[in-house]
Amino acid sequence: NAGVTQTPKFQVLKTGQSMTLQCAQDMNHNSMYWYRQDPGMGLRLIYYSASEGTTDKGEVPNGYNVSRLNKREFSLRLESAAPSQTSVYFCASRGQNIQYFGAGTRLSVL
Amino acid sequence: GENVEQHPSTLSVQEGDSAVIKCTYSDSASNYFPWYKQELGKRPQLIIDIRSNVGEKKDQRIAVTLNKTAKHFSLHITETQPEDSAVYFCAASLSWGKLQFGAGTQVVVTP
Numbered sequence: 001n002a003g004v005t006q007t008p009k010f011q012v013l014k015t016g017q018s019m020t021l022q023c024a025q026d027m028n029h030n031s032m033y034w035y036r037q038d039p040g041m042g043l044r045l046i047y048y049s050a051s052e053g054t055t056d057k058g059e060v061p062n063g064y065n066v067s068r069l070n071k072r073e074f075s076l077r078l079e080s081a082a083p084s085q086t087s088v089y090f091c092a093s094r095g096q097n098i099q100y101f102g103a104g105t106r107l108s109v110l
Numbered sequence: 111g112e113n114v115e116q117h118p119s120t121l122s123v124q125e126g127d128s129a130v131i132k133c134t135y136s137d138s139a140s141n142y143f144p145w146y147k148q149e150l151g152k153r154p155q156l157i158i159d160i161r162s163n164v165g166e167k168k169d170q171r172i173a174v175t176l177n178k179t180a181k182h183f184s185l186h187i188t189e190t191q192p193e194d195s196a197v198y199f200c201a202a203s204l205s206w207g208k209l210q211f212g213a214g215t216q217v218v219v220t221p
Contacts, residue, residue, distance in 0.1 A: 031207050040119075042199055042211035043154070050207075058208065059111070090153065094207045097142055101153040 002026055006091050006102035013081045013109045021076040021105050023091030031094040032074040033058075034066060036087040037104075043090065049074050081109045112137040114202050116212025123219055129187040131215045133200035136181065140210075142203035143176060143183050148214075149196045157198075158185070190219045 007022045025032065030051045035043040045058030049068040063085060065077045074093075078085060086109045092099040113136040123129050135143075144159035160167045160174045160183065167174050171190075176183040187194055197216050201209040 033208070040213055042116075042213045043209075044211070045208055048208055059210075097203070097207065098144070098156055098159070099207070099209060101155070103153050 004093055004100050004102035006105050010106050017081050018079050024073045025093040027095055029093035029095045033092045034076045035090045038087050083109050085109050112202055112204050112210040114210045114212045116200050120216045123190050125219055125221050129190055131185045133212050134182040135202040140202040144201050145185050146199045147196045192219050195219045
């Protein structure tokens with residue numbers, strides 16, 4: 001039982017490049033979330049998926065898109081990366097009100 | 111939307127002393143309040159949570175209190191140990207389980 005798995009762990013992009021962050025959970029949870037974490041700002045919700053087939057915007061969705069591929073997988077895509085998107089990204093899934101986080105992806109955009 | 115404020119931003123305590131972190135929230139409809147601990151370079155992990163129908167909850171050396179009228183909740187750590195050093199985040203739950211996090215408190219426990 002791996003919990004929530006994120007790939008990659010680290011990534012460096014140039015401005016304007018695109019990439020997809022992958023997230024998968026094996027706890028059979030319906031709800032999944034993407035957060036970004038910046039120094040001094042806590043975690044901010046980018047997008048969430050209440051159940052398979054649904055997605056919705058969070059607090060800071062601009063510049064991102066998501067796909068809930070199936071119940072296990074929820075991916076986050078940056079179409080044209082900007083330096084302001086340099087951050088640590090966490091995926092989470094929720095079971096019985098508790099959110100379980102992945103190990104994070106540290107992204108730098110140069 | 112919901113807004114969560116957390117104080118202090120840093121907290122230094124001597125080993126064995128108590129630590130208290132306070133949070134306020136704005137949306138009276140929020141009904142679930144978790145606390146997460148994040149060690150350097152690691153993922154946030156739930157340490158304790160409380161629901162709006164409960165005023166206090168305790169788990170060994172940690173406790174959380176909730177005042178719904180004043181819209182604030184607090185984390186109490188007693189008999190602090192060096193392994194309690196970490197960043198602690200409070201959060202309030204919105205609809206669909208969405209969490210609004212506070213900005214975090216860096217706790218440093220000195221031996």
